[in-house]
Amino acid sequence: MTSERQPALAGRFDILPLESVLFGPGASGSLAAECEKRAVNRLLVLASASLARAIDIRERFNAATGGRVAAVFTGGRPHVPHDVVLAAARMAREVGADGVLSVGGGSVIDLGKAVVLCLAEGIDSSAALFRWKVVVSPPGKKENPVSTAAKVPHFAVATTLSAGEFTHIIGITDTTRGAKDLYLSPDFVPRVVAHDPELATHTPRSLWASTGIKAVDHAVETLCSPRAQPVTDALAADALRRLTRYLPVSVRDAGDLRATGQCQMAAWQSVFGVTNVSLGLSHGIAHQLGGRLGVPHGVGSCVLLPTVLEYHAEYTRGPQQVVAEILAESTGQSGKLGAPELLRRFIAGLGLPTRLREAGVGRDELGAIAQHTMGDLMAAAAAGPPLGEGDIEKILNQAW
Incomplete structure (x- = not known):
């Protein structure tokens, strides 16, 4: 009696350039060493407005990063509209940010990715931002411009379970069309992610x-x-x-x-x-x-x-x-x-x-x-x- 052999496993598995994940109570308080390792000295902190009402963002994360907070932006809105992206990127340039720290849910973390893209590619208008979006033409044809310019480090402290901190995808809303566009590049994923259950109690x-x-x-x-x-x-x-x-x-x-x-x-x-x-x-x-x-x-x-x-x-x-x-x-x-x-x-x-x-x-x-x-x-x-x-x-x- 003979049996037919099944095909061997074969394929390819790609891993995003996420470098470290810190997890557990207090994990968000130990970012200074991560900044030091990546030569980051001036952080733009992006935080959800609701969290900013619950805790003092500047004080908390200035301590967590060893005094590296250059500015705090709390003007984000759900689904990351164009105008918010451009305003946050403008603030990053004004304070000479050499790193971005996103604290909050998926929209804040996507905003951080978008700011990193804007800084890398010199984006300062909606028209310039549009050039980097994924365009899908039915039945499934895709144009995906990939940003290869060097990116400033992005640190993400997530306070929801949307998991955007682990992806290379940005969702940005064009309010004129009332549609959300996707932007993809492997290095959009944050370098360091922190999951702190203590901080999530405010959600x-x-x-x-x-x-x-x-x-x-x-x-x-x-x-x-x-x-x-x-x-x-x-x-x-x-x-x-x-x-x-x-x-x-x-x-x-x-x-x-x-x-x-x-x-x-x-x-x-x-x-x-x-x-x-x-x-x-x-x-x-x-x-x-x-x-x-x-x-x-x-x-x-x-x-x-x-x-x-x-x-x-x-x-x-x-x-x-x-x-x-x-x-x-x-x-x-x-x-x-x-x-x-x-x-x-x-x-x-x-x-x-x-x-x-x-x-x-x-x-x-x-x-x-x-x-x-x-x-x-x-x-x-x-x-x-x-x-x-x-x-x-x-x-x-x-x-x-």
Whole structure:
């Protein structure tokens, strides 16, 4: 009796030039050595306005960096509009910043990446910024200008679970078009990331919960990716286990530093190796919900991921079974309910919306959202055959 040998594993795995991750209580207080190592002496600190109201940003991070704070910018807005990018870059030039420190959620961290790009390429206008965006032309043709100029070091202290600190992607909103554009270059990823559960206690619980679902979305779409790899499969599955176990605990009790730290670790796992897989339609549509209507990315994941899974069930049956098993184990419910329904129940249990209408999205907006999604890089990489504008509008109606 003979058996046919299976093909050996073969492929390629690229790693972003992230240099260090500091994690655990107090991790954000030990950045001085990281600045010293990279010869950084004048930092522009970008901080979310809500965090700046809770703590003295300049005092806290001047101490953490050994007196290296040159200026603090708290004028950021969700989804990173052009005018905010240009204003922050202008401040960086005015104070002679030789490094950037982002403290906050995904929008603040994306703003830090954008400032680094502006400093490297001399960008001082929207027209100049546009030259670096990714352009997608259906059916999936992509133009991706890659910035090769030297970048000042970027340090990121994350206070949500959106995990933008681990990616090479910037989302910037063109408010004229009401659309979010993506910018990609491997060296957009911050050099040093700090995850400090103590600092994350200041994050509003609704924001913490919704960005936790964004991390769930990363993990699920990684598992469902047509380019899935063994390393990313293992980490995404473990991220999902940690999130479904510890996210509800950390939402109930912001002071539970163990649960918070477990969620932060899961957020990192959920996007590890993101350059090697493709995220999908839930992310692509959520970008445009944010750029056009201001829907937070985490809320976008809450209302879209279950419906996208239903729509792509034929092409992602195996990964969805894995997702269902993990959710069933964590929640004590039957895996026979399927991944989409188990996700909806988990999301609703956190007090978050599961339908577009619950997130304030009018049905009259769905056509415009579908149109903008056709130009989104992640939507173009979704599982299954290429989608048209009508397909995306159908998904939006199902999610409404």
